[in-house]
Amino acid sequence: MQKESFVLKGNICYSQDKDHFRTVADGYLVCVDGISEGVYEELPEQYRNLPLIDCEDQLILPGLTDLHVHAPQYAFRGLGMDLELLDWLNTHTFPEESKYADLEYAKTAYQIFVEDMKNGPNTRACIFATLHVPATELLMDLLEETGMKTMVGKVNMDRNSPDILCEAGAEQSAADTAAWIEDVAGKYRNVQPILTPRFIPTCSDELMRLLKEIQKKYQLPVQSHLSENQGEIAWVKELCPSSAFYGDAYDQFGLFGGDCKTIMAHCVSSSDDEIRRMKERGVYIAHCPQSNTNLSSGIAPVRKFLDEGLRVGLGSDVAGGTVGSVFRAMADAIQVSKLRWRLTDDTMKPLTVQEAFYLGTVGGGSFFGKAGSFDAGYELDALVIDDSNLATPLKLSIPERVERVIYLSDDKNITKKFVGGHQIW
Amino acid sequence: MQKESFVLKGNICYSQDKDHFRTVADGYLVCVDGISEGVYEELPEQYRNLPLIDCEDQLILPGLTDLHVHAPQYAFRGLGMDLELLDWLNTHTFPEESKYADLEYAKTAYQIFVEDMKNGPNTRACIFATLHVPATELLMDLLEETGMKTMVGKVNMDRNSPDILCEAGAEQSAADTAAWIEDVAGKYRNVQPILTPRFIPTCSDELMRLLKEIQKKYQLPVQSHLSENQGEIAWVKELCPSSAFYGDAYDQFGLFGGDCKTIMAHCVSSSDDEIRRMKERGVYIAHCPQSNTNLSSGIAPVRKFLDEGLRVGLGSDVAGGTVGSVFRAMADAIQVSKLRWRLTDDTMKPLTVQEAFYLGTVGGGSFFGKAGSFDAGYELDALVIDDSNLATPLKLSIPERVERVIYLSDDKNITKKFVGGHQIW
Known part of the structure; x- marks a missing residue:
């Protein structure tokens, strides 16, 4: 009806x-x-x-709006969470995502993800697919039918990735991305494409330059990951010695807010400079408390983000997170903020129920315009x-x-x- | 069947x-x-x-065994968790528990608790009732019918409690307790009484002495709270200046393991001396990760307890915890152990799935003998x-x-x- x-x-x-x-x-x-x-x-x-x-x-x-979720990881939600981010990606995530080269597998798996999301409380979501264009379009087709409003990204990754899940160079990655965008243009009422460089470690400078061109040409929003884990942050510093901080590595390519609407997931260990830059650029932060707990990443300073007027929503980050519902993300956000207050910094008061509810409704919903x-x-x-x-x-x-x-x-x-x-x- | x-x-x-x-x-x-x-x-x-x-x-x-749960608090699970322990007790808990003077109210509320517990994965539990003997016996009657194996305690509290929920002196509290034990003796197949001094702050020295006499006479197990919150610990130090540490205040009265089988809930901030004493006395620790998070108490060092060979099980601690299932307590125990490792002490490795499962089955079950x-x-x-x-x-x-x-x-x-x-x- x-x-x-x-x-x-x-x-x-x-x-x-x-x-x-x-x-x-x-x-x-x-x-x-x-x-x-x-x-x-x-x-x-x-x-x-x-x-x-x-x-x-x-x-x-x-x-509710889920600002950060990986559809192909839904298959292994609740499994294998004894590792930190980079080992977890190599051991569990990349092998699983490589299976989405097979459209039959993708169909079976994505139908489960889409059906469960439809049955849950989230009405909107910003979703990572995989690097595979056909499977990404299949996911978009399935989501379109549900009536939910989503942004879906074909993932870009052309370096530091295993052979089974690595694009053949920056130009190929960009060409596939442009072809995908052309292919889905005007096709959907409920689903839109979002540019999705996986994160700095898996995206070459050349790829980032080409993605900025695509972003400008098609006026697309962008989603990626930022300052989730200490090992990741150190690696980015190594890979991008000219960047002042991790977020600056995106900003140098014009993929960090401003004229380019951007979600950055996590921001667990963002420096003051990074936080200031996110504010200047109007970057959205997807706070993913359950994932940051499961992967032992830490607890993001959401109180600080709110006090400084940054834009923040909630993400399930399945399968770093196990549960897709943003109601659970609200509860987790309150709970980890209490532990952060107790264990790390007692100047930052825990989140209230009202604040968590706001983050999961208007906070994330506003990335879609007037929603939440x-x-x-x-x-x-x-x-x-x-x-x-x-x-x-x-x-x-x-x-x-x-x-x-x-x-x-x-x-x-x-x-x-x-x-x-x-x-x- | x-x-x-x-x-x-x-x-x-x-x-x-x-x-x-x-x-x-x-x-x-x-x-x-x-x-x-x-x-x-x-x-x-x-x-x-x-x-x-x-x-x-x-x-x-x-x-699964829930080693620590408050039946009368089930009515307000998931509510009012913006306070720390002592304020939370005075604002939410004591007023609610005072209602159990009314047997009709108790019946309505306890039926909900018992029905939900029956439908969940816990097969055994150590349960706090309130100070009211008739309501406690009603709870025992309801639990008996379910077939679950439980220990239920009429709570003792004769000081530092509001008028609406305070016993009229140590002798009255002890007399009520003895009458209750006589009353339920031999009555049940599945339910047994357990002595339940609420915690040191609400139990006078005289009451503790009398409870030890009752414990010896009837050979009962004991359950209470220990080192949950910094304000509580400081208060106990003030109330019991002769105690070497919080647990010693129980031990001075012979209500801390040894010949008296004992569960102490929480142990978030137990000192090394307290941990050593618990080990010597064979005290069971009820680890309640969700409650310790909700009330901003902190994260108990379960890795240390396990490495040192202490006895540990899991508690939902409803309504400090919101969810009664010990499956959830297993997940929470793993998750908070990761945050503790990341934020507080990276020498204590997070709990594994196998360890959490052990705690929720054999760990707590062994308090009942051969169970789990x-x-x-x-x-x-x-x-x-x-x-x-x-x-x-x-x-x-x-x-x-x-x-x-x-x-x-x-x-x-x-x-x-x-x-x-x-x-x-």
Whole structure:
């Protein structure tokens, strides 16, 4: 069932700003032509002829955005997390990603990823595929059908990669990328391409130069990795001796925000200079707390990012992270911020529930434009959530119910899912 | 359906020792009169007349033990975790626990706790109730019916507690405790009482002396809290100036292992002297990683406990922890050990999957005697787990499937549950 204009009635909660929920019990969320017209305590006269979906005592929350996830790694989520980043890539990740040269394998694997994502609370995602163009387009086809809004990147990697997963030089990588972009141009309503140099260690200077040309020509956004792990940071310093810091190695090629909308995943160990540059360039940070824990990378200073006004969203980073739901990423973000405060730096206060919710909705959603809020003018992404199985004798407020959804709910609590004004199930 | 003697056939995995799984694909787990006769690749002749339960491709794992959980706090799991321990107790915990003076409220709330625990992977638990004897006995009645094996404690607290939740002096507290023990003596097959001084700050010296008398008279085990939080530790030092360290304050009253089987929850900040004393006395440590994270307590040095040969199991510590499943506690234990290694002390290697599984099965189970293993002679606690919804194109080994169950499964993956040789559902 799809509806462009309708009214959802129920217990509504979304971020008024990063520190506050706005909640309306038995409220009305109005959607006209896929766009929110806002939330009302009483339904205004002019909307009374719209179809009304009565969600009764259920919660109505904005859809969540996963700013960083690797689709081909979903196959081995929850496995092999006894290694740090660089060994983990060589031992588990690269061999698995090489299988996506086989379109049949890719189909089997990507169908599982797409189906599970469709059943979960994320309505939008920025997704790494692999270097293989046919498998990447297959993934885009599958995602398109779901109705979710996604950006998908064919990965670029032309050095320091195993033979089974390395492109034949910068020019070949760039040519494949341009051909892919031409091939998918205008093809999808819900899926867009995003340039995806894997990370500095696997991308030659020549490749980065060519990707910047492609980025300018097609006006594409960019996603990559930054300052996740100490060994990685030291390696980048070695590979790019002229860079002032890791992020500067992207910036030297014009692939670090500014006129080029950019997500950098992790930023666990970003220097003050790097943080300043990210702010200047408007770079989005994808904070991936579970992955940074599983790969023993550390804990990113999200409090600092927020205090300094940087743009931050949440990423599951499957399969560095095991769980795709951004509700889990919200809980993990709060939890690791407490450990960081206790163990590393007691001047940086832990994240609040409100802040984590903001990061997982508006924080990441804004990379897509107006998404992640129910304020008027936003694309209407909504989750209807039945939390009645999370039984308690207490009478809970709406914010308390939302807090429990973050910590305790799973996909089965979701009863309806809307993306961009469409009910996708 | 209950069976005392039967054979389970399926993909069996349990801890051979703390560093190794023993796995048998399509193996036979034999139960005679509620006790394991071991695991076999081929079913020995003498067991071929026993009823055989064919679990096909499912996993068969030992039941899990939750060494530390607060039943009356289950009502507010996932709520109000923006405070540290002492403020959290006063703001959320004590007011909620005071409601258990009302037996009707207790019934509503405890039914939810017991039902959810029954549906989850834990087969055994050491449980704090409240100070109220009638509600504690009600909880024991409800638990008895489930078939799970539990130890339940009426809580003792006669000082530094709010009027709504404070016993009227040491003698009253001790008298209530003795009356409770007499009242439940011989009443249950599955539930036993355990002495439960809440923690040093809420138990006067006189109360501790009287509890030791009760402990000796009835030969009861003991559970309490230890070295969870810096503010708590400093307070104990103030309250017990003669104690060499926090644990010594229990030990001075003979309630710290030795002839008195004891669980101490947390031990996040135990000194070397305290660790040494716990080892000497054979004290069990209930490691509660999620709670220690949520309440910003820190990360306990479990690697050190294991290297020094201490007894360690896992606790959910609901509602400091939000999730009751000890599978989640295993995952959390691994994850926080990685952050501890990265942020605090890189000489202490992170826990392995095998170690975490051991802690959640045999580690805690051994507090109940022979529980948590499938070796011959152990009480037969088993979970049959259908992991087919955790879809992947990969062909996984049994240890890999177990790793994913730890990280990704929920209660709905469990298809059968056996405790002490009885199938409880």
